[in-house]
Amino acid sequence: MRKLITLALVSLLCLSLSGCFLTSMQPFYEPGKTLDEPALLGTWHMKNCSENDEVKEKYCVLVIEPGRTERDGKPEKGYRITFRDERNLGSEYEGFLFEAGGARFLDTSMKEGPKVDIAFAIHVVTGHVAWKTEVAGQTLSLTPLKRSLAREAASLQPPAATFEYDGDTILSGKTPEVRALLEKFAMNPESYEKTLQWKKGPAPGAGPKKK
DSSP: OTTSSOHHHHHHHTTTBTTSBOEESSOSSOTTOOBOOGGGOEEEEEETTTOOGGGTTOEEEEEEEEEEEEETTEEEEEEEEEEEOTTSOEEEEEEEEEEETTEEEEEEEEEEOOOOOHHHHTTOOBOEEEEEEEEETTEEEEEEBBTHHHHHHHTSSSOOOEEEETTEEEEOSOHHHHHHHHHHHTTOGGGBOOOEEEEESOOTTOOOOOO
């Protein structure tokens, strides 16, 4: 899976596909405990988010808008997230902000994926990714947790519920269990991958534009 698509597309798929960052089949957030943060809303851009020299002068763009959905029959406030990379490949996600272990996280999951062939699509496992989220002025910092934490969690006593997919370990426990793991790892700097820093406002030549 990781070799079939560009690094930029991998970046967007990592918002909710297994095999990139710590991934759970169940949401990390508890029903009724999501947060509303107006500072997240708007258009954000990041130059060369794929770190690919072929598109190093181009931008990736996130558009974050208010969104609502239902979980367990109850309305849940959240966000609609639209991503477009340097090559104009795009996808949409649902996002829900919540607190765990003294930090804020954005739980993202796929709403509408990029256009891929049906053979690829049926082999993709979608899930939830938790991004440590901080907004400081005109900068949005999104930091994913390392996928190796799932394997570490599986070795705990008692072991966390997991399964293996394409060489990766995916969390498969219910929300209370995966949330407890998140709280355990939240304040350890070694738990995280590289932070992605996004700047507020549109980038020239990059879409989508906020309606």
